[in-house]
Amino acid sequence: MSDELIPKVKQMIIDALRIDGMEADEIDSDAPLFGEGLGLDSIDALQLVVAMEKDFGVVVPDAATGTKVFASVRAMAGYIAENQK
Amino acid sequence: MTGWLFPGQPLRCEQFTDHNHDLEQLHQLCCEVTGYDLLKGQSCSDGTLSNHTALQIHGVVSSLYRSRCLKKVGDVPDLLAEHSLGIYAALAVAGCMSEQAALELVARIGNSMSRLAGSREYALGCPIGLLVDPVEAAARNNGVYVANYNTSRHFLLAGEKQNIEAALAECQAAGAFSVSSFACEAPLHTPLMAEISSELAAIVAEYRFTEPQVPLIESVAQTTLSAAAIPAFLVDELQQPVWWERTWKAVRTAGVTRCIEVGSGQTLTKFNRWIDSEADRV
Secondary structure, eight states, rough: OOHHHHHHHHHHHHHTTOOOOGGGGOOOOTOOOSSTTTTBBBBHHHHHHHHHHHHOOOOOHHHHHHHHHHHHHHHHHHHHHOOOO | EEEEEEEOOSSSOOOOOOSHHHHHHHHHHHHHHHOTTTTTTOTTOOOOSSSHHHHHOOOOHHHHHHHHHHHHHHOHHHHHHTTTTTTHHHHHHHHHHHHHHHHHHHHHHHHHHGGGGOOOEEEEEESOOOOOOOOHEEEEEEEEOEEEEEESSSSEEEEEEHHHHHHHHHHTTTTTTTEEHHHHHHHSTTTGGGGGGHHHHHHHOOOOOOOOSSOEEEETTTTOOTTTTTHHHHHHHGOOOOOHHHHHHHHHTTOOOOOEESSSHHHHHHHHHHHHHHHHHH
């Protein structure tokens, strides 16, 4: 179930963070999004929180949860699958 | 219309990986004028610079180097805007002062501010996710100040370290998505900086500024700086909060459609993305 969400999550990241010139399939599903990998930071995190709520109706309440959710695209998809109503 | 945006102090010194004449020239200039070794990311042999002053110099020289690179490929700004420390590189790029003078000035002001650290322990606090009212309340309740109004949900607090920690705890309890703090030597962009304003004014008075060749929007009141206004602004801005969202909107209103962040990192670009996305949602 959550694997089906992976392409949508990747597209959401590209759209929310306005990453020019990157295609969804260029994002590694298991790479860390913060630090290494896409190199995102806390400003990006809040942008993703808003996008997840808007696109999937899923809330990430705080940074501690965000650390787990934003570990990778696969983790994000898993969190959405578990919490989507 | 192209705008060049000059960011504030970086959180860390990013190593330069380029090897070219411009970088070598700025490295030499930096060493001679400020005592900071750009390539090693530390003080030159005498070692008199504090880490924070070194970071400030590194931030300014990063912007100067990036400006040179942009000019080399024919990029020309129609308008400049600055955030906090970004003013020094912006003034040099606007032609108000030389690169050498800008580097010297930032080092002297940095050294002056670093002496504040001897009397008290200061910090910056970064609450993310709350709206302005609870952030201002947390600042008020704990005797610190909002130093940067970056977007509707990104703020920077400044003040004494233990008070910053208390204010951040209050922000966290109020539902902030994340909070973080950083040590600093001076309570930047707060009234507490008045303690050294005379000293700073005396330093600034030793420099001459010419009219900007490119309009430069400052981040306190979003005015376009004139040569006559620069000395007072450089002292006053350290006692006033930065209003980045207003500045970005002023840049947009001026007609800028293409923006380049001229310095280390992409913080301003990310703030702008947030501000623009809110406008889109409306």
